[in-house]
Amino acid sequence: MDTLQNMRIFTLVAEQRSFSATARALNLTTGAISRAVSELESRLSIRLFNRSTRVVTLTPSGERYRHHALRILAAMDEAEREARNSQELAAGELRVTISEEISHLRIFEGIRIYRRQHPAVSIALTLASGIPDLYRGEADIALVNATSLPDSGQVARHLTTTFNVLCAAPRYLRGRQLPLCREDLAKHECLALDAAGCRPREWTLDDGNRSFRMRASSMLQTNSASILLNATLDGMGIGALPLSTAVHGLQRGELIHILPGYRANVTNVYATFASCRFMDARVRTWLEFIVTYLRTVVEADKAALTRNASPVQTGVCA
Known part of the structure; x- marks a missing residue:
């Protein structure tokens, strides 16, 4: 950072052709400006300016260095502008x-x-x-x-907060007794979702006051909500479907809501x-x-x- 600051001071001295004018522009002492240029010359092992009591001019090496310094400082300024814009403009x-x-x-x-x-x-x-x-x-x-x-x-x-909904296709329920309480689920194929918030082959049912765990007894377990939906639509059993997925099937009449007094596998997003x-x-x-x-x-x-x-x-x- 000292090198960059010294580089900025050097380019301004080259523009002003005066150490004292640069000091006034930056609200620094002339001695501070002179030290910054001297530090830069020592780092580069070259003389950047020809100095006299009345005039300050660039050496040939100083002129070449000024050309590169201006490019570096411009790139730094652009990088800082872009970084600041990323806090203000969504792009x-x-x-x-x-x-x-x-x-x-x-x-x-x-x-x-x-x-x-x-x-x-x-x-x-x-x-x-x-x-x-x-x-x-x-x-x-x-x-x-x-x-x-x-x-x-x-x-x-x-x-x-979201939850799953117990659903079944009409074709699965045809010829079977409709579950009217959670104990009735033991008589049915309960399709299991192995995912976040769900224990393998287990449902957690919530009636708003208490939670109950039950084993989802089924020939099918999957970690995919879309596969679970398709299996439920295909009549393979009662599925604990994600809320948004179940709503679409219920509205189209492709699914029947089982035990709407319960929510299954309540989780947070x-x-x-x-x-x-x-x-x-x-x-x-x-x-x-x-x-x-x-x-x-x-x-x-x-x-x-x-x-x-x-x-x-x-x-x-x-």
Whole structure:
């Protein structure tokens, strides 16, 4: 940094052709200006100026060095301007990693809306399992689904809470007794989702007051919400489907809501990022957008789920 400062002083002396005029312009003493130039000459092992009591002129070596110094200082100024702009203007590529379990939350629709607001930002979206290490540069921000987050040193913000919904296709229920309380589930194929917030082959049912764990007895277990949806639609059993996925099937009549008095596998959605300090405008604007967007999506899905609930299936056992 001393070398760069001395370089700036040198170029100004060359422009002013005066040590005293440069000192006045920088609000420094003439001695400080002279020492800066002398330090630079010692570092370079050349004489930059011909000095006399009345005039200061560049040596041939000083003229060549001034040409390069101006280019270096201009590049430094441009780098600083670009860095400052990144705090103010959302532009460039934003690397977003999301858990597959929350990809159903209309993330792609959200990206389209965000880009209409910030057209200078492009999105590099990656589906991943687990929580990425943002300190290693794997992403700028991550959206993850978990009951709680481990202590990783990364900053986290809670975005919303979501849950799974017990559903079955009409073809599966044909000829079978409709479950009216959770004990009835033991008589059915319960398709298991092995994902964040879910224990393998286990459901956690929540009636709003208490939680109950039960084994999901099934010939199928998958870590993919889309595979679970297809298996449920195909009549393979009762699936604990992500809220947004279930709503679409219920509205189209392809699924029947089982035990609407219960929520399955309640989990939280978080945004994680490396630091709140000097947050890049791309990350800041995306975070501000996604927290409002996801909460709106989840609340709309909850309302749609309530509208589709059948009063016949509201049984909750003590």
